Amino acid sequence: MSKKTNLLKKAKKAVSVFWNGKPHEERRLGDLYLDKTGLYKHREWRGFKDTMYYFNMIWLYNYGNMVGDIVKYGGGLKALPLFLKGVWRYRWLGQTYLPVMHWYDRGLEGMRGQALRASAWHYRAMTSETIRQFMRMLAADQRLGGSKELYDRTPAHDETVWGGIFYPWRDRMDDVPLQMIPYFVTCHVNNHTVLNYIDAAQSIGLPGDPCPMCQAECGIFLQDDVPEYYPFVVTSNEACDGSVGTSVIQDWMMDRPLFAMPQPMQFDDPLVQEHCAKEIEECWKFIEEQSGMPMNMEELKKNLEEQNELQRFEWEKWEVAANTDYYPINGVAQALYRIYQSQDGNRKIWHETDKKVKKILEKCVEKKINSFPMTRHRVIAWSCAPLYYSHWCTWAYNCWGLNCIINMDSLMFNMTIRTDTYENMLKDMALYHEWAPMRRMAVGGMNHIFELWEYMEKFHCDMVMMYDQLQCKGMQGVHGLFEDEFRARDIHAIWMPHALPDKRTVSRSEIRGIINDYMTTIMHEKPLDPTLLEFDDSEGW
Amino acid sequence: MRDLKHLIRMEDMLQQANNELVREAREEGRKAIGYTCYYMPEVLLDLPGCFSVRLRAPNCTTPTMATYYMSGRTCHYGRSLMERALEGGFNFLDAQMATETCTVTCRFQEHLQRMNIIQNPDFFVEFTDIPFKKTENSVEHYKKQLQAHVLDKLHEKFGIDTSDEALLKAIEQHNEVCRLITEIGNYRKLAVPTITGYEFSVIMLTSLTCPKDKILPMLRETAEELKTRQPDIKPGWKIKVAVAGAENDDPDFIKLIESCGALVVADRYCYGSLPGREEIVVNEGQPPLDAIARHYLNTSCCPRFMPQDLMRGRKKYLADVCREYNADGLIVESNKFCEYWSYERTIDALIIPRDYDIPTCSIEKEYINSASGQLRTRFQAFVESVELKKLHGQTAKKAD
Numbered sequence: 001m002s003k004k005t006n007l008l009k010k011a012k013k014a015v016s017v018f019w020n021g022k023p024h025e026e027r028r029l030g031d032l033y034l035d036k037t038g039l040y041k042h043r044e045w046r047g048f049k050d051t052m053y054y055f056n057m058i059w060l061y062n063y064g065n066m067v068g069d070i071v072k073y074g075g076g077l078k079a080l081p082l083f084l085k086g087v088w089r090y091r092w093l094g095q096t097y098l099p100v101m102h103w104y105d106r107g108l109e110g111m112r113g114q115a116l117r118a119s120a121w122h123y124r125a126m127t128s129e130t131i132r133q134f135m136r137m138l139a140a141d142q143r144l145g146g147s148k149e150l151y152d153r154t155p156a157h158d159e160t161v162w163g164g165i166f167y168p169w170r171d172r173m174d175d176v177p178l179q180m181i182p183y184f185v186t187c188h189v190n191n192h193t194v195l196n197y198i199d200a201a202q203s204i205g206l207p208g209d210p211c212p213m214c215q216a217e218c219g220i221f222l223q224d225d226v227p228e229y230y231p232f233v234v235t236s237n238e239a240c241d242g243s244v245g246t247s248v249i250q251d252w253m254m255d256r257p258l259f260a261m262p263q264p265m266q267f268d269d270p271l272v273q274e275h276c277a278k279e280i281e282e283c284w285k286f287i288e289e290q291s292g293m294p295m296n297m298e299e300l301k302k303n304l305e306e307q308n309e310l311q312r313f314e315w316e317k318w319e320v321a322a323n324t325d326y327y328p329i330n331g332v333a334q335a336l337y338r339i340y341q342s343q344d345g346n347r348k349i350w351h352e353t354d355k356k357v358k359k360i361l362e363k364c365v366e367k368k369i370n371s372f373p374m375t376r377h378r379v380i381a382w383s384c385a386p387l388y389y390s391h392w393c394t395w396a397y398n399c400w401g402l403n404c405i406i407n408m409d410s411l412m413f414n415m416t417i418r419t420d421t422y423e424n425m426l427k428d429m430a431l432y433h434e435w436a437p438m439r440r441m442a443v444g445g446m447n448h449i450f451e452l453w454e455y456m457e458k459f460h461c462d463m464v465m466m467y468d469q470l471q472c473k474g475m476q477g478v479h480g481l482f483e484d485e486f487r488a489r490d491i492h493a494i495w496m497p498h499a500l501p502d503k504r505t506v507s508r509s510e511i512r513g514i515i516n517d518y519m520t521t522i523m524h525e526k527p528l529d530p531t532l533l534e535f536d537d538s539e540g541w
Numbered sequence: 542m543r544d545l546k547h548l549i550r551m552e553d554m555l556q557q558a559n560n561e562l563v564r565e566a567r568e569e570g571r572k573a574i575g576y577t578c579y580y581m582p583e584v585l586l587d588l589p590g591c592f593s594v595r596l597r598a599p600n601c602t603t604p605t606m607a608t609y610y611m612s613g614r615t616c617h618y619g620r621s622l623m624e625r626a627l628e629g630g631f632n633f634l635d636a637q638m639a640t641e642t643c644t645v646t647c648r649f650q651e652h653l654q655r656m657n658i659i660q661n662p663d664f665f666v667e668f669t670d671i672p673f674k675k676t677e678n679s680v681e682h683y684k685k686q687l688q689a690h691v692l693d694k695l696h697e698k699f700g701i702d703t704s705d706e707a708l709l710k711a712i713e714q715h716n717e718v719c720r721l722i723t724e725i726g727n728y729r730k731l732a733v734p735t736i737t738g739y740e741f742s743v744i745m746l747t748s749l750t751c752p753k754d755k756i757l758p759m760l761r762e763t764a765e766e767l768k769t770r771q772p773d774i775k776p777g778w779k780i781k782v783a784v785a786g787a788e789n790d791d792p793d794f795i796k797l798i799e800s801c802g803a804l805v806v807a808d809r810y811c812y813g814s815l816p817g818r819e820e821i822v823v824n825e826g827q828p829p830l831d832a833i834a835r836h837y838l839n840t841s842c843c844p845r846f847m848p849q850d851l852m853r854g855r856k857k858y859l860a861d862v863c864r865e866y867n868a869d870g871l872i873v874e875s876n877k878f879c880e881y882w883s884y885e886r887t888i889d890a891l892i893i894p895r896d897y898d899i900p901t902c903s904i905e906k907e908y909i910n911s912a913s914g915q916l917r918t919r920f921q922a923f924v925e926s927v928e929l930k931k932l933h934g935q936t937a938k939k940a941d
Contacts, residue, residue: 205887207905209614210880218884237673237847241644244673244845245884248852252888260847262673264682265641271689272670275682282678443644445668446651473615473880477648480610481655 021047021112024374029110029398030531038540040105050112058104058120062127066100069128073135082146086138090225092182093134095193099541100127103189107332107391110398115371118360119333125353126185126340132349134181136174140229155287156230158247159184159217160238161261162433163345165283167303168295170346178226178233178250179217180344184387187216187501188336190541191388194501197223201249211471212502213387214242221253230256232290234283237262238436240443240474259286267434268445276430301419304429307346308416313354314338317361321405322459326364328371329357331393331404335385338410343437374528376401377492378460382408382452383467383475384438386498389508392515396465399512399532400519406459408441408452443474446481453489464493469500494518508537542773545740546766547759551747555792556599558625558750559633566592566752572635572699577622577650578642579817580671582837583749584715585691586638588708590701592752594634595812597790598625602909611648616878617908618788619645626658634659636698637666638691642845643881667694673847675838684834692830708829712821714753721760722748722818725767729806730866733772738784738805742792745814776804780927782902783807783863785889786874787882794910798872801920803927807866809842810874815862816840844885859889860897870900870927872920877905900927 021027022045032040045051070083087094104123111119140150155166159177166175186193197219198212204222206215220226233254235247244262251258261283264272284295321327321334341350364371379393379402386392393404413435418424434440441448452464466482469475486493494515499505516533519525527533554560567573572591576583586593598604604617604624611620625631626649637659639650653659654666669690672679695701725744728736744763748756779802784795788811795805809815819840823832842855863871873889875882883905890903902923910916 205890205903207875207877207883209878210883214880214884235847241845241880242884244847245880247847248844248884249888251849251852252892258849260674260849262847264670264672265647266668266670269668269670271685272682275670275672275678275685278678282676445641446655470614473644473878474648476612476614477619477645478610478651479612481652483609 017045017047019048021045021050024110024398025528027110027398027529028531029529030533030535033535033537036536036539038106038535038537039102044109046112046116050116053116054108057117058108059101062101062104062124065124066097066127066131069131070135073132074139079135079139082138082144083135085144086134086141086227089144090182090227091196091223092186092193092220092225096130096181096186096189099190102541107330107394109391109394111330111371111394113371114328114360114364114369115330118328118357118371119330121353121356121360122329122333122337125349126336128349129340129344129347130181130185132347133176136176137181137227137229141227143228146229151229152231152291154229155232155234155291157234158236158238158243159343160243160436160438161234161236162343162436164303164307164429164432165234165261165280166287167345168284168297168300169287169291169293170303171296171299172293173291176229177344178230179220182220182225183213183216183501187387188390191501191503192541195504197225198502209471210245211240211242211469211473211500212505213500214240214246216501217246218249221250224253232257232259232286234259234261234287236260236436239438240472257286257290259283263434263436263439266445267431267440268447272434273427273430276434277426280426280430280433297422301425303346304417304419304425306351308419310341310346310350310354311413311416313358314410316358318406318410318459320361320365324365325370325372325375326368327405328360328364328369330372330397331379331381331407332391334404335381335393335407335409336390339412339437342413372397372403374401375403376525377403377463379404379463379465380406380452380456380459380461381465381467383442384469384472384500385409385467386469386496386506386511387501388503389498389511392496392508392511395512395532396515399527399529400515400525401528402463402465402515402519404465405461406455409437411451411455412437412440443472446478449478450485453485456491462492464491466493466495468495468497470497470505471499492522508540509534542735542737542770545763545770547763548740548743551743551759552792554751555597555743555746558594558597558599558630560751562751562755563592563594563633566755567633571752572701573633574695575631575634575637576640577646578640578671579811579841579843580640580642580837581638581669581691582687582833584711584821584833585687585695585708587715587753588695588701588703588711591635591695591699593749594751595749595790596622596625596631597746597750598622598630598908599790600909601625610652611645614878615648616643616645616876618876618879619649621908622646623649623652626653629660631658632660635661635663636694637664639666639668640671641668642671642843643879645878663698665694665698667691672838673845675846675848675851680831680834680838683838684830687830687834705829708833709823712823712829712833714757716820717757718748718753718760719818719820721757721764722814724764725760726814726818728767728770731772732867733776734781734804734806735767735770735772738799738808739792739796741814742795742805742808745808745818746790746792746812748818749812778802778804779924780804780869780931781806781867782870782872783809783859783866783868784813784872784874785809785859785862786872786886787811787876787879788908789813789874789876791909794906797910797913797916798920801917802924803870803872803920806868807862809859809862816842844881855885856889856892856896859893860899863897863899868899869931870902870923872902872904872923874904874906877907900930
């Protein structure tokens with residue numbers, strides 16, 4: 001009888017594992033990794049439905065679309081040889097494109113149900129937008145024999161210049177940021193690529209201590225690894241001194257018409273707004289002169305209104321994340337999608353994605369689906385994240401039940417832009433632009449840095465993951481004040497040291513070690529999945 | 542050369558921010574206004590009733606408390622100022638006129654604003670936003686900022702007269718200081734200069750850190766003295782160099798360079814006189830604040846300026862300075878963790894020798910140069926290489 005019961009139990013469990021996947025504590029995800037590379041020995045069985053979903057709607061669907069997008073955005077089948085030429089010529093291109101699916105795997109590890117679906121749509125949108133941008137670069141690239149007509153209609157700008165500045169020409173031109181794909185996206189997908197650029201910057205005498213993001217951006221130019229796709233360029237001082245320094249070196253390399261559009265540093269001062277608005281107008285004048293195309297105010301207004309729609313949905317997302325347990329987007333998808341979208345500006349793909357995610361979000365709220373049931377702590381991540389380990393949140397949830405609800409970059413652009421009058425529109429655009437990535441709540445004035453406490457309360461978080469970018473002078477310069485505040489407010493905060501894109505300074509494994517130490521020695525907690533505590537992924541993408 | 546009469550007293554005054562002349566001025570009831578950057582026009586802080594003090598933290602070698610607040614990975618200068626403030630060394634200040642012109646000094650000043658560090662009940666910190674360009678839009682913005690955050694605040698808090706007449710008076714005094722410093726500095730242009738870089742650095746720094754009216758008599762006497770000063774029969778230097786770069790308020794750094802055989806004849810660095818000691822010109826009918834704003838924006842050669850022509854123009858300015866002061870080479874320095882000058886130094890070291898054929902030595906230093914042994918080796922090697930180049934040049938000329 002007992003044998004029979006045992007067999008029945010085992011069979012029941014096998015059916016349950018087949019259908020639902022293993023319960024969280026029994027997954028042993030760390031056993032799936034190959035040593036050093038972090039590649040999988042075999043894929044995780046997430047249960048029948050989710051495994052099929054992953055295979056069809058994430059793996060196959062995205063591989064198909066990755067080819068489809070090249071053809072779609074590159075102007076037909078002729079885009080395929082052009083893409084191959086690009087891969088051959090530009091180090092970052094192939095190295096970012098080929099391991100993309102592993103980037104999905106890392107970010108979506110252990111996810112189930114609606115969390116898997118909603119987060120994957122965010123990844124899909126970023127992939128598509130990345131392909132659109134680099135195909136535009138290649139199609140206009142004079143070095144690869146690209147179209148001269150497209151070249152004339154593809155202005156370039158620093159990645160910290162908000163794409164919205166070019167809205168008045170989006171019906172005729174397509175602006176492409178210089179470093180968004182070669183640097184920013186690359187770091188997330190394949191963290192080896194950027195090291196070469198950092199070394200290149202240091203090889204001409206730049207010291208190792210300035211922000212490695214700025215160093216890497218310099219290195220891309222020093223290595224002549226930026227396509228020749230743009231007739232003129234708009235630069236910015238954002239977010240810090242290093243960005244200004246980078247502009248200096250880049251200018252010598254680019255050697256073409258350049259408009260510097262610095263933003264005021266004291267952005268809370270009402271007196272600076274008029275100055276900033278005038279800078280935007282001067283920039284528009286420069287673009288008109290360089291392109292020979294007048295502004296289209298209707299196009300500007302249309303794009304701003306569409307961008308406002310994106311913002312309004314973001315607010316809906318925050319509302320659900322802050323006040324319920326039903327938010328279906330994981331920490332890394334939330335952070336990357338939001339920073340990408342808010343900086344890039346209005347694009348069709350964001351609307352398509354938001355529509356899909358909205359459905360999932362509504363379903364989760366309506367049916368009270370908790371996508372992260374093993375949450376032990378609701379975490380808010382503050383300051384600038386390690387780009388080479390943006391998916392730490394996936395690991396932290398799987399290993400410790402630390403659920404990263406929201407992060408600083410997501411909260412940066414907390415505004416819509418009025419379009420009722422020209423003056424209001426310009427005023428709001430100026431403010432939006434001043435709140436540049438890493439500026440408003442990081443290297444900007446102290447007032448906004450400490451908004452952390454308000455957001456902690458608003459999002460009902462009980463723990464802070466305090467990013468400690470070792471080479472960010474702005475954040476290093478307030479280290480002690482944060483320490484004081486954490487103590488005074490009795491807040492559990494884990495300092496996560498990192499060097500933005502450079503994994504050699506603090507490795508992923510060291511970051512995990514720091515979190516593990518805090519969770520065991522301070523929180524006295526046991527891991528949900530002990531196989532994830534220690535593993536070597538030093539050679540991983 | 543014969544010793545300059547006031548040099549030792551001036552050296553003494555540089556030993557602490559709250560020096561005897563600052564104390565004297567405060568006893569007279571004047572307000573001490575601190576600042577850190579050239580973008581904060583000192584002339585505005587030298588209005589009758591107050592005086593400017595450009596902050597330094599001499600002899601601060603281990604900023605331990607400041608390192609807790611600002612970590613060990615920020616510029617030593619900013620941290621040293623913070624340390625000095627925490628030690629009570631800036632308690633004489635009545636206000637700090639702050640600028641966010643580089644990250645770490647900004648953070649230092651934000652700490653002054655947020656924490657109760659300066660033990661003076663009237664003390665306040667006011668930030669001014671500084672533009673990155675020199676366009677009309679920038680000038681207008683700068684003027685508005687100076688009016689609202691400097692002049693209006695000084696009037697509101699201390700009752701300082703900020704009328705045009707008062708400004709013109711301050712400009713007059715400021716211009717006299719500039720004239721004298723320029724006159725003194727011009728002796729560095731001679732084939733055999735009659736003033737050393739170290740001496741000039743002490744004089745220049747004194748003019749930045751002491752009340753102007755109190756330093757003027759000494760400057761006048763020094764200028765007079767230099768008219769008849771004779772150079773050494775056998776000068777102790779082998780080459781002449783210009784020094785450019787980041788914040789440097791340490792005359793001993795100049796002394797170190799000179800002890801290696803390189804006479805410093807031009808000082809294009811923060812706290813130096815190039816630019817910094819040009820007279821402010823007020824045209825007829827021009828409001829003095831307009832003249833001041835234009836002057837400070839137009840004369841500045843800070844690497845913070847972003848437009849293409851200014852980025853490139855800075856290199857030419859450096860080359861022109863080297864030629865005007867007959868420098869055989871250029872030393873470009875940056876403080877460790879200074880991002881602006883890390884980049885500027887790197888590009889200077891590539892462009893200046895390539896486009897202007899000026900030998901360039903690029904070094905990274907600390908605020909207080911405890912690593913002088915390493916720097917000495919670098920400077921000695923540079924002096925030798927420039928000397929060799931000169932010798933080769935002479936031999937080639939003879940052969941022609």
